[in-house]
Amino acid sequence: MTGARPYxxxxxxxxxxxxxxxxxxxxxxxxxxxxIVGRGPDTLADGIPDDAAVVxxxxxxxxxxxxxxRVHLREPGAEHKETLQTGGAAAVAGGVTSMVCLPDTDPVIxxxxxxxxxxxxxRQIGLTKVYPxxxxxxxxxxxxxxxxxxxxEAGACAFTDGARTIADAQVMRRALTYxxxxxxxxxxxxEEPSLAxxxxxxxxxxxxxxxxxxxxxxxxxxxxxxxxxxxxxxGARYHAAHVSTxxxxxxxxxxxxxxxxxxxxxxxxxxxxxxxxxxxxxTFAKLSPPLRAEEDRLAIxxxxxxxxxxxxxxxxxxxxxxxxxxxxxxxxxxxxGLETLLPVTLQLYHQGALDLLTCLERLTVxxxxxxxxxxxxxxxxxxxxxxxxxxxxxxxVEADDLHSKSKNSPFDGxxxxxxxxxxVVDGRPVFTGEAR
Amino acid sequence: MTDMPRYPHRHLLGIxxxxxxxxxxxxxxxxxxxxxxxxxxxxxxxxxxxxxINLFFENSTRTRTSFELAGKRLGADVINMQxxxxxxxxxxxxxxxxxxxxxxxxxxxxVRHPDSGAVQLLSEKTNCAVINGGDGRHExxxxxxxxxxxxxxxxxxxxxxxxAICGDVLHSRVARSNIxxxxxxxxxxxxxxxxxxxxxxxxxxGVDVYHDITEGVRGCDIIMMLxxxxxxxxxxxxxxxxEFFRFFGLDYAKLANAAPDALxxxxxxxxxxxxxxxxxxxxxxxxxxxxxxxxxxxxxxxxLEALAANAESSxxxxx
Numbered sequence: 020m021t022g023a024r025p026y027x028x029x030x031x032x033x034x035x036x037x038x039x040x041x042x043x044x045x046x047x048x049x050x051x052x053x054x055i056v057g058r059g060p061d062t063l064a065d066g067i068p069d070d071a072a073v074v075x076x077x078x079x080x081x082x083x084x085x086x087x088x089r090v091h092l093r094e095p096g097a098e099h100k101e102t103l104q105t106g107g108a109a110a111v112a113g114g115v116t117s118m119v120c121l122p123d124t125d126p127v128i129x130x131x132x133x134x135x136x137x138x139x140x141x142r143q144i145g146l147t148k149v150y151p152x153x154x155x156x157x158x159x160x161x162x163x164x165x166x167x168x169x170x171x172e173a174g175a176c177a178f179t180d181g182a183r184t185i186a187d188a189q190v191m192r193r194a195l196t197y198x199x200x201x202x203x204x205x206x207x208x209x210e211e212p213s214l215a216x217x218x219x220x221x222x223x224x225x226x227x228x229x230x231x232x233x234x235x236x237x238x239x240x241x242x243x244x245x246x247x248x249x250x251x252x253x254g255a256r257y258h259a260a261h262v263s264t265x266x267x268x269x270x271x272x273x274x275x276x277x278x279x280x281x282x283x284x285x286x287x288x289x290x291x292x293x294x295x296x297x298x299x300x301x302t303f304a305k306l307s308p309p310l311r312a313e314e315d316r317l318a319i320x321x322x323x324x325x326x327x328x329x330x331x332x333x334x335x336x337x338x339x340x341x342x343x344x345x346x347x348x349x350x351x352x353x354x355x356g357l358e359t360l361l362p363v364t365l366q367l368y369h370q371g372a373l374d375l376l377t378c379l380e381r382l383t384v385x386x387x388x389x390x391x392x393x394x395x396x397x398x399x400x401x402x403x404x405x406x407x408x409x410x411x412x413x414x415x416v417e418a419d420d421l422h423s424k425s426k427n428s429p430f431d432g433x434x435x436x437x438x439x440x441x442x443v444v445d446g447r448p449v450f451t452g453e454a455r
Numbered sequence: 456m457t458d459m460p461r462y463p464h465r466h467l468l469g470i471x472x473x474x475x476x477x478x479x480x481x482x483x484x485x486x487x488x489x490x491x492x493x494x495x496x497x498x499x500x501x502x503x504x505x506x507x508i509n510l511f512f513e514n515s516t517r518t519r520t521s522f523e524l525a526g527k528r529l530g531a532d533v534i535n536m537q538x539x540x541x542x543x544x545x546x547x548x549x550x551x552x553x554x555x556x557x558x559x560x561x562x563x564x565x566v567r568h569p570d571s572g573a574v575q576l577l578s579e580k581t582n583c584a585v586i587n588g589g590d591g592r593h594e595x596x597x598x599x600x601x602x603x604x605x606x607x608x609x610x611x612x613x614x615x616x617x618x619a620i621c622g623d624v625l626h627s628r629v630a631r632s633n634i635x636x637x638x639x640x641x642x643x644x645x646x647x648x649x650x651x652x653x654x655x656x657x658x659x660x661g662v663d664v665y666h667d668i669t670e671g672v673r674g675c676d677i678i679m680m681l682x683x684x685x686x687x688x689x690x691x692x693x694x695x696x697x698e699f700f701r702f703f704g705l706d707y708a709k710l711a712n713a714a715p716d717a718l719x720x721x722x723x724x725x726x727x728x729x730x731x732x733x734x735x736x737x738x739x740x741x742x743x744x745x746x747x748x749x750x751x752x753x754x755x756x757x758x759l760e761a762l763a764a765n766a767e768s769s770x771x772x773x774x
Binding site: 156162163164167168196200201253 | 689
C-alpha cells in the first residue's frame with residue numbers, strides 16, 4: 020500500500036487541448052488527488068504508474084472543463100425550476116466544471132450569508148463548482164449599492180443586477196466607481212428598460228406580422244454606449260453580458276480599440292439562431308435579450324471569431340412549463356443552455372469559422388481569467404477539472420432528455436455535433452456518458 | 456504695535472492662496488490665546504466696542520459657540536443670527552442680508568453657508584471683515600487652522616509630517632482647507648476613501664490617494680477622520696455602515712500600522728462605530744479631539760483680532 024499518496028488517474032491516448040498554453044497534441048494527462056500533475060505528448064512515456072487508474076481516451080479530445088460565467092440556478096426561491104443539484108447535473112452533462120450563478124434568486128444574493136449558502140450547498144452536492152455573483156444594488160432596487168466589499172470577501176466573484184439593467188446613470192456611475200475601489204467587476208444586462216418595456220421579441224417585420232410588441236435593437240446599443248462612457252469616466256472594469264446585436268457589439272469594439280477595460284460575452288442562441296426561431300409563437304425561443312435579425316446573428320458569430328466577444332456563456336435560464344405554456348407575450352423569458360453550450364458553440368468550429376482550440380478558449384480560460392477563477396487550464400498544479408468529448412459525434416437535442424429540471428431549450432429538436440463522454444471535477448469523475 | 460508678522464488680508468475666506476508666514480502669523484497669535492484661555496482670567500478688551508455677528512445659514516452648535524466665545528473673550532459685542540435658508544430665493548436674500556448688515560455697522564462677520572462661494576459673495580457686498588465659518592464643500596479655514604495649531608503644539612512642527620485624511624473627502628470643506636494648509640506648510644498629505652467619496656481630480660490638489668485604510672495610514676504621524684453623513688451611508692455613496700467601518704473606519708488594528716505616536720483627529724461631531732471606533736475616540740493617549748475644540752476658540756480669537764486690526768488700520772488710512 021502506498022499509504023498517504025492520493026489516488027492517481029492516467030488519461031491516456033487523448034487529444035490534449037489546452038487553449039491557455041496553445042497545446043493541441045496527442046498525449047496523456049496524469050492527475051493526483053485533485054490536481055493535474057502532468058500532461059503532454061511525453062507524459063507517461065515511461066509507463067503508467069502501477070497505482071494509477073487508467074482512462075483510455077480513445078483519441079477523443081481532453082480539455083479543461085468548461086467555465087460557464089452566466090447561469091441561473093433558481094435556488095433559493097424557485098426550486099421548482101432548478102436547484103443547485105439539478106443545475107449541477109445539467110452542468111456536468113454539458114462538460115461544465117465551473118459555473119457562475121446569477122443573484123436573481125429569492126431572496127436576492129445581496130448579503131454575505133447568501134453567498135456562503137450557495138458555496139456550501141454546491142460543496143455538499145459535489146458536482147460542478149459554483150461561484151456566485153452578488154447583486155450590485157441591494158435587493159435589485161436599482162438605487163442603493165450592495166455591500167460589495169463584504170460580499171467579495173465572502174466569495175462573490177463579480178457584481179450584477181442579473182436579468183435587470185442598472186438603469187439609473189448616477190447609480191451605475193457610483194456602482195462602477197465603488198467597485199473599482201476594490202478592483203471588482205460590474206456585469207451588466209445592457210438594455211435600456213424604457214425601450215424594452217412590454218416587448219416580447221425583437222422589433223421588425225416578423226414582430227409586426229405576429230402582432231407582438233417589439234424590443235428595438237437600439238435598446239442594447241444605447242445602454243452599452245452610456246455604460247462605456249461611464250466606464251471611461253470612472254476607470255472601472257465593465258462587462259456586458261449576452262451581447263446580441265451588431266450595433267451593440269460595434270460600441271464595445273470601439274471602446275476596446277480605445278483601450279478601455281471593457282469585456283463582453285454572448286450566448287449560443289445569439290450566434291446560432293435568429294428571430295425566425297420564434298416562428299409560430301414558440302415560447303422556448305423567447306429569450307432576453309430577444310433573438311435578433313440574421314445580420315445580428317452573423318455579427319455576433321463574427322465577434323466570437325475575431326475575439327471582440329471574449330466569452331461564450333450558456334445564459335442558462337430554466338423556466339418551468341407553467342411559465343412557458345402561455346400566450347407568447349405572457350410567457351417567461353429564457354432558455355435552458357448548460358447542456359447545449361459546447362455542441363452549439365462547436366458549430367462555429369464545424370463551419371470553419373474558428374479552430375477547436377480558439378473555440379474552447381472562449382469557453383474555458385477566457386472566462387476564468389476574466390473572473391480570476393482557478394479553472395480553465397490543463398497547467399500542472401491546477402485543479403483537475405476536465406472534459407473528455409468528441410467534437411464530431413452527432414446527436415439531436417431532445418428537451419425531455421435534458422438533465423436540467425426545466426426543459427425549455429430553444430434548440431429543442433435541433434441536430435448538433437459535439438458530445439461529452441466524461442466530466443471530471445477535482446480529479447473525480449462526475450459524469451460519464453455512454454461510449455460510441 | 457507688535458513686531459510679530461501680521462496677517463495682511465481684509466477677510467479670511469479660505470486657506471487656498473495663503474503663504475506660510477501668513478498662516479504662521481495666525482498660529483502664533485492663536486498660541487498666545489491658547490495660553491490665555493487656560494488661565495483664570497480669560498477675558499481682555501482687545502475688541503471692546505466692536506460688533507461681531509455670527510451669521511449662520513446652516514445649523515451648527517459647536518462652531519457658532521466657538522466663535523461666540525472667542526468674540527466675548529475679546530470684549531466684543533457678539534450677536535448670533537441663525538437664518539433659515541429654505542423657501543427663499545437665496546441669491547437675492549443674501550444680498551439683502553448684506554445691505555441690512557451694512558446699515559448696522561458690523562465690524563466682523565463670521566459666516567457659515569451651505570453653498571460654496573456664498574461667503575465670498577457676502578464679503579463683496581458688505582463693508583465689514585468676513586471670516587468664513589464654512590461654505591458648502593469649499594473651505595473651512597478656521598478648522599484647518601485649529602487642526603494645525605493642535606498638531607504644532609503636539610508635534611512641534613507641521614513640516615515633514617505625514618497626514619492621512621480619511622473618509623468623506625468629496626463633501627468635506629474641512630478636508631479641502633486642511634489639504635491646502637498642510638501642503639502649504641510642507642506636510643505630506645494622503646487621502647483615504649472609497650472612490651465614491653473622492654472628488655474627481657483630487658490628486659491635483661497635491662495628495663496621494665489610497666483606497667485601503669490599512670495602507671493609507673501606514674507610517675502616518677497624523678490621522679484625520681472626517682464625518683460621514685448618515686444619508687450618505689445607506690447605499691448612495693457607501694453601501695452600509697458596517698461595510699464602511701470594515702474597510703474605512705479607524706480601529707486599533709488599523710491604527711497599528713501608523714507611526715507609534717500617531718495622533719487621531721476629528722472635526723466633530725463624530726459617528727462612533729462608523730468612521731471611528733468608540734474606544735479609540737476616547738483614548739486620550741491617541742485622540743486629540745477634545746484639544747481640537749479647545750484650540751478652536753484660540754484660533755477664532757486670533758482671527759477676530761487680526762481682521763479687526765486690519766479693518767482699523769485701513770479705516771485709519773482712509774481718514
